[in-house]
Amino acid sequence: MSTSSPRDPNPCRPRHFRPGPCGPEPQEGPTTQWIETSRTRLIIAGALMALAFVVISGRLVEISSLKAGDARVAHVSTPARVETSRADITDRNGVLLATTLKAPSLYADPKTMADARIDTRAAARKIVQVLPDLNEAEVYAKLASEKSFVWLKRQLTPRQMAAVNALGIPGLDFQDEEKRLYPQGRTFAHVVGYAGVDNKGLGGIERSFDEALRSRHQPLQLSVDLRVQSILRAEIAKQITEFRAVGGSGIVMNVNTGEVLALVSLPDFDPNDPGATPPENLFDRVTLGTYEIGSVFKIFTVAMALDDHVTSLAGGYDASHPIKIDRFTIHDDHAQNRWLSVPEIFMYSSNIGAAKMAVDVGADRQRDFLGKLGLLKAPNFELPEIAAPQVPDTWRPVNVMTIGFGHGISVSPLQIASAVSTVVNGGTMHRATIIKRPEDEPVGGRQVMSEATSIEMRKLLRLVVEKGTGKLAEAPGYLVGGKTGTAEKVSGKHYSTHSLISSFAGVFPVNDPRYFIMISIDEPHGDKQSFGYATGGWVAAPGVSRSVERMASLLGIQPVDEDSPEIRRSLMVGLPSPSGRKFASN
Amino acid sequence: MSVIRPGTIVWFCVVVAVGYAMFQVKYEVMQQEQTLAGINKQIADDRDQIRVLNAEWSYLTRPARIEELSARFLHLGSLNSIQILPPSAVPERADAGAPLAASPPAPSTTAAAPHLAAVTSRSQP
Numbered sequence: 001m002s003t004s005s006p007r008d009p010n011p012c013r014p015r016h017f018r019p020g021p022c023g024p025e026p027q028e029g030p031t032t033q034w035i036e037t038s039r040t041r042l043i044i045a046g047a048l049m050a051l052a053f054v055v056i057s058g059r060l061v062e063i064s065s066l067k068a069g070d071a072r073v074a075h076v077s078t079p080a081r082v083e084t085s086r087a088d089i090t091d092r093n094g095v096l097l098a099t100t101l102k103a104p105s106l107y108a109d110p111k112t113m114a115d116a117r118i119d120t121r122a123a124a125r126k127i128v129q130v131l132p133d134l135n136e137a138e139v140y141a142k143l144a145s146e147k148s149f150v151w152l153k154r155q156l157t158p159r160q161m162a163a164v165n166a167l168g169i170p171g172l173d174f175q176d177e178e179k180r181l182y183p184q185g186r187t188f189a190h191v192v193g194y195a196g197v198d199n200k201g202l203g204g205i206e207r208s209f210d211e212a213l214r215s216r217h218q219p220l221q222l223s224v225d226l227r228v229q230s231i232l233r234a235e236i237a238k239q240i241t242e243f244r245a246v247g248g249s250g251i252v253m254n255v256n257t258g259e260v261l262a263l264v265s266l267p268d269f270d271p272n273d274p275g276a277t278p279p280e281n282l283f284d285r286v287t288l289g290t291y292e293i294g295s296v297f298k299i300f301t302v303a304m305a306l307d308d309h310v311t312s313l314a315g316g317y318d319a320s321h322p323i324k325i326d327r328f329t330i331h332d333d334h335a336q337n338r339w340l341s342v343p344e345i346f347m348y349s350s351n352i353g354a355a356k357m358a359v360d361v362g363a364d365r366q367r368d369f370l371g372k373l374g375l376l377k378a379p380n381f382e383l384p385e386i387a388a389p390q391v392p393d394t395w396r397p398v399n400v401m402t403i404g405f406g407h408g409i410s411v412s413p414l415q416i417a418s419a420v421s422t423v424v425n426g427g428t429m430h431r432a433t434i435i436k437r438p439e440d441e442p443v444g445g446r447q448v449m450s451e452a453t454s455i456e457m458r459k460l461l462r463l464v465v466e467k468g469t470g471k472l473a474e475a476p477g478y479l480v481g482g483k484t485g486t487a488e489k490v491s492g493k494h495y496s497t498h499s500l501i502s503s504f505a506g507v508f509p510v511n512d513p514r515y516f517i518m519i520s521i522d523e524p525h526g527d528k529q530s531f532g533y534a535t536g537g538w539v540a541a542p543g544v545s546r547s548v549e550r551m552a553s554l555l556g557i558q559p560v561d562e563d564s565p566e567i568r569r570s571l572m573v574g575l576p577s578p579s580g581r582k583f584a585s586n
Numbered sequence: 587m588s589v590i591r592p593g594t595i596v597w598f599c600v601v602v603a604v605g606y607a608m609f610q611v612k613y614e615v616m617q618q619e620q621t622l623a624g625i626n627k628q629i630a631d632d633r634d635q636i637r638v639l640n641a642e643w644s645y646l647t648r649p650a651r652i653e654e655l656s657a658r659f660l661h662l663g664s665l666n667s668i669q670i671l672p673p674s675a676v677p678e679r680a681d682a683g684a685p686l687a688a689s690p691p692a693p694s695t696t697a698a699a700p701h702l703a704a705v706t707s708r709s710q711p
Binding site: 553 | 648
């Protein structure tokens with residue numbers, strides 16, 4: 001060090017001042033050196049301390065003023081949220097359709113029981129007394145085993161748990177598990193679907209929204225309405241029983257938004273115990289089933305012909321002779337054997353008329369129109385069980401004719417719902433959805449046909465119910481309009497005349513359409529009440545009538561007087577007088 | 587040096603007071619936290635209960651069950667469209683000031699809607 005160098009005249013002299021003249025001479029030698037060293041050490045230590053204090057005060061300032069009241073306080077002040085692994089599912093009015101509840105599972109620790117000298121035989125008997133579905137011998141075998149963990153029963157109800165606790169047997173304990181519960185049972189089986197024991201969605205919304213349901217806390221709100229659904233389900237079930245049918249399906253859709261309000265497929269299953277039903281009941285007829293829907297398709301044929309101006313409400317076709325094409329013969333079920341106007345073709349459901357109309361439109365335009373109505377490809381829908389329609393590869397003349405009256409093409413009832421909604425709502429195609437649309441959000445859609453055609457179609461649909469094949473669908477005051485359809489089911493290579501699919505597709509109120517409703521009954525058998533008929537007009541239409549009557553007031557539809565002049569005028573269609581080919585003035 | 591300076595006494599008192607206050611606050615906070623944790627647990631339990639009750643409510647208000655109960659206890663028929671009228675169809679009362687009980691039921695109402703009378707009489711067996 002330079003200060004202690006011997007060449008320095010006064011090595012201990014403080015550098016900042018001169019010593020007074022009478023001050024004692026600083027001592028030379030090791031003592032001065034020692035003092036010097038401790039001074040340096042003191043300074044270093046002091047600096048470190050000062051630094052530590054600066055850090056501490058800095059931290060103090062940071063905690064007290066910069067992020068006041070954060071960290072721990074906030075952590076303990078929020079109550080623990082009920083953490084479940086799946087969000088709830090509700091209907092459009094917030095009624096619970098699926099929820100997750102804590103369900104404790106009971107297990108035993110046989111080792112502890114043995115250590116505590118429990119009489120396992122008596123314990124087994126007591127357990128079976130409070131949980132009667134367990135087998136006493138099995139429980140005894142489990143309790144007498146050497147293991148330290150055996151499940152006795154999974155997912156107990158709170159009441160069962162209390163009962164087991166009341167037994168006071170040491171060595172029994174619970175482990176919290178979760179159980180997915182469907183309070184509405186079968187009513188929404190095909191919509192909501194079901195989840196497995198490990199809480200994984202295996203069908204319906206539970207499957208398609210599996211990821212979303214796991215990550216969100218807010219309930220998922222569907223567009224379905226519990227009241228509408230149960231009415232439709234009950235009425236379809238009634239028709240199935242009455243006509244000894246094998247099944248049935250139905251759908252209610254808001255024609256202006258594409259929202260599905262009810263979706264019924266019978267037979268169904270209990271989502272709380274999906275394993276208990278035969279697997280074929282899991283089949284959703286509305287979205288996964290495709291059917292040759294029959295005359296309901298004439299709605300599209302006539303709409304297409306009117307929209308393309310191939311014919312008009314005043315036009316008509318000769319339906320006096322069956323058409324022979326290839327090896328097929330097309331004839332009418334309700335044969336009038338004469339020239340029929342377009343409204344009559346629709347009203348009497350003339351296959352000959354519809355076939356001729358389709359030929360007039362032509363294959364290309366027919367395919368284009370049906371494509372725009374979404375009938376030629378699988379619909380974009382939220383349920384995972386979606387079928388693609390069966391459409392002919394090559395559109396030959398015979399296909400054009402048969403598709404004109406709904407044969408040779410198989411589509412799902414869901415597709416029919418969207419397409420008919422488009423035909424009556426002014427010609428705008430909306431995507432079908434089963435998730436509730438926000439009310440303030442505009443519904444996107446694509447205009448696929450003119451509004452004028454749509455208005456004409458409403459009149460024709462009303463005509464079918466007023467005077468044609470769909471009279472039994474009438475619901476007084478609610479202006480049902482619609483079309484019947486009866487198709488023979490394909491068995492193997494050909495049609496079977498005795499197994500039918502009988503449908504009615506309708507809209508109400510038809511003067512200002514708000515809802516589409518369709519009921520299809522699978523393999524109905526005519527009875528005395530229907531005079532042996534098993535057609536759509538006899539089998540499905542009455543179900544539609546009763547459903548509309550029951551659900552219209554719930555949907556906020558004001559009944560009207562059908563005979564009031566303004567309604568008569570708005571739905572009037574000119575028909576030829578019975579004597580000949582003369583038209584009413586329209 | 588046996589004399590204690592007054593400053594020292596003051597500082598000693600301050601230290602004791604601050605120490606006491608600190609522990610007082612600490613125990614207070616601990617107690618509050620315990621209460622808070624208790625309340626939070628209570629809230630969580632209640633929410634669990636609410637979930638169970640919601641599920642039970644949804645189960646008990648199943649339309650099929652309500653329908654059955656209604657058929658058993660209420661003896662009401664299903665609603666008919668002619669039973670629904672717009673507000674404009676209800677006639678104005680002639681004397682608006684008269685008490686409700688004093689005005690006899692207008693015979694014309696029952697004549698115009700006999701089904702209403704039928705429903706009311708059926709609901710009081």
